[in-house]
Amino acid sequence: MSQPLATQPSVLSGPAPAVMIDRPGSVDRDDAIGIERVGDGWRLTVYVADVASGVAPGSAADREAFTRRESAYGGWRGTQKMLPGPVEARLTLAEGRPCAAIAIRVHVLPDGQAGRVDVERATVSGLVALGHSQAAAAVRDRAHPLHEVLREAAAVSEVLLARRRRQGALALYDLLSGWATSEDGVVVRLASYERTIGYKIVQECMIAANTALASWAAQRDLPLLFRNHAAGRVAAPRQTLLDDLDVAFADGSAARLEALRERTLMTLKAAEYAPFMGGHWGLNLPGYLHATSPLRRYADLVVQRVISSHLDDAASPYGQDDLASIAEALNTGARQDREAERDSRKSVAHSAARRGAAATEADYTGLDTSAFHALLKRGCKENIAGAPLVAETARRATEGQLTSLEMQMVLLVAGGPGWEEGRTACLDAIAAAPEKAVSVLSVHSQVNGLPPVEFTVQTFGQAPTTVFAAQASWPAGGSPVEGARRSGSTKKAARHQAALSLLAALADLPDPSLDLAQPVPETAQPPAAAPGLEAVEGRSPISVLNEYQQIKVISGLSYTMASEGPSHLPTFTCTAQATHDGAAVVASASASTKAAAKTAAAAGLLERVDAARAEHAA
Structure with missing residues (x-):
């Protein structure tokens, strides 16, 4: 040099x-x-x-x-x-x-x-x-x-x-x-x-x-x-x-x-x-x-x-101190500029979405998922029910194009008579695919920082005519909200209908849930659990599976996670796997957060392990 x-x-x-x-x-x-x-x-x-x-x-x-x-x-x-x-x-x-x-x-x-x-x-x-x-x-x-x-x-x-x-x-x-x-x-x-x-x-x-x-x-x-x-x-x-x-x-x-x-x-x-x-x-x-x-x-x-x-x-x-002071001032100013720029962009975006949500003449069928989500979010949060937005929400709900988060916003955030068409369409879409009710409730608990939905499940009769009765309740607040008790020939089906019933109660809409098996008397008592089968309802399925592994009921418990969709609205799919009695048992579930997907996958795996144990005990 x-x-x-x-x-x-x-x-x-x-x-x-x-x-x-x-x-x-x-x-x-x-x-x-x-x-x-x-x-x-x-x-x-x-x-x-x-x-x-x-x-x-x-x-x-x-x-x-x-x-x-x-x-x-x-x-x-x-x-x-x-x-x-x-x-x-x-x-x-x-x-x-x-x-x-x-x-x-x-x-x-x-x-x-x-x-x-x-x-x-x-x-x-x-x-x-x-x-x-x-x-x-x-x-x-x-x-x-x-x-x-x-x-x-x-x-x-x-x-x-x-x-x-x-x-x-x-x-x-x-x-x-x-x-x-x-x-x-x-x-x-x-x-x-x-x-x-x-x-x-x-x-x-x-x-x-x-x-x-x-x-x-x-x-x-x-x-x-x-x-x-x-x-x-x-x-x-x-x-x-x-x-x-x-x-x-x-x-x-x-x-x-x-x-x-x-x-x-x-x-x-x-x-x-x-x-x-x-x-x-x-x-x-x-x-x-x-x-x-x-x-x-x-x-x-x-x-x-x-x-x-x-x-x-x-x-x-x-001097060195002069340079340090200048650097600190420049860095502090740059951070403040970035924060102000973010706030400004957010304000502009919200204003645009607010105008779009309130529009009385517009065609939103060509909007991509990201742009429509921004519009829907603003409309739901501020209860702005422009007729074109509500109609497009109903169309996308019917065609299965709304995410669990978007249906949560429409059902449990938006309100007023202007949103009735969109809210009804969302609940009808979930009723047609009741497994989505659990996802929507899970999203609701996540975004509000609230405890998860609690399920109680009872089993009646003997295979092959076993009937499961499930009831879902929302534990938040002094007086929990409960859905109707719903029955099904499988535990999963009963839970889905119970979740749908609770979702309708939270949304203050007519309950579209169904009893999918012969209803059971409210006073009936469940039979004793199979030998060695612990009662796990109301407990974290992840914790129960960990205990099962500790006492050698299962081995090789593992979880793998995958994601898809845009970064601001990802869908996570978790696969839970374990070995029970020499055979691999696997269950997968999807949700809008990793924690919810893992919990749902663990619940599915636990259900299959318990079913295998009960069958073995019989």
Whole structure:
């Protein structure tokens, strides 16, 4: 690595001009890219606007920039520049005039590895401003005056990306459909103007420059702000996430990519600034920093001041404590911005759903499941019963298109006469498939943090004419709600009808449940249990199965879990398995939560084990 060069800036211009690629109409251009072929590699130069020389620490412009932290271009903050307009106009890189800059020059080897890195002051002339689409057109058009330089820039970006991928960075682009990964590995949706090779050129060249500068600064032991990143404890292993990214981007499904976006947002922490090199998980780098946007990010301005002081052989304007304080303020502000943005998006989404739920003339038959769920949720929670929404709810219920959570919302959250058609259709659909009643009740207990439904079951008669009588009750509150006692020729059938009866009582709707076997007298007593068969009603079937394994009634007890559906409304299927009397016994169940699926699967397995024990005892 070279030593710092002289403080006198070099004047750089020539037949291969530096190119500024940015969004249309941009007037705050931080950086420009220059590319030269050097043997079988390239010399990549990123010119960064010299903002440090024009904004003194502690000045009015500096205080304003620190307060704002970074420029905003939409969202809840609207458009808000970090620096005052006159200061920005004076310091931005621009066409038609010589511009002061910090030049970060990286020798890129054919395999994308960074070789020699030089950093110096420069005055750059002959700058050319292009939009992303204009840059892409120049790459394609051999007659374009910038074709050669942009063709080389495109080639460098592909080489840099390939190396980052080989090194395990969470890096992918799908410019056709408009999806990419951010620095932190989060799946993001690109703006329409960014969906070109121009975007990839900028991203890869800036990441290369920031990476090279972090290494250059670390070798010189310069105290500055690094950009550190970590994954959450629940994040998948790196290779698993890389494989999932490959599959999602190859598939191109918007639903799959959206689900992966939500997953990466939840499991990958937001990167933060710190006065030490802590590594960057998303990029899989030992060190990284932000330095290429000093007009738009305060952290980059701080880094540039430290670099400039070193180049000038002067003392740094910041001590370690100063950098720690700045990092804390920037990180706190960023967290507050993310929370405000989430609240703003949620408010906007709720307002849109509220209007949709109240619409009197609309056609919702073409809405996908996610969009319809948002509409239904808002309508149920706020008791907004627009006729089109209620009619579509009834149609989807009849056709079996509603989830257990959605039926729970319609039956046990929505109210008023306007929802009558939808609520009746939901209960009728459950009556046609009564096993769903247990799932809906399970969801209700989960979302409200309440105890599960309790069942009491009695057995009458002897096989093959055994009759089971079941009754379900809701234990919440001082006076539990009970459904009617229902009979069936199997325990499961009786429980399903009992659950349906309880659900109707909770929803305050006519009870559609049935006795599926000869009703038994209310005063009848159950026969004694089979020898060695414990009474387990009202107890957790998982606990009972664990006890069965401890006393050697069963062995090899295990549970496996699978999931399907969108990330915000998954369906979990649990399979419970054990060995009893030398034979494998298996039961499966599905629910909207893992706990409910496991409990239901355990209940099914317990029922089969008990049936086998009773048969053996007979």
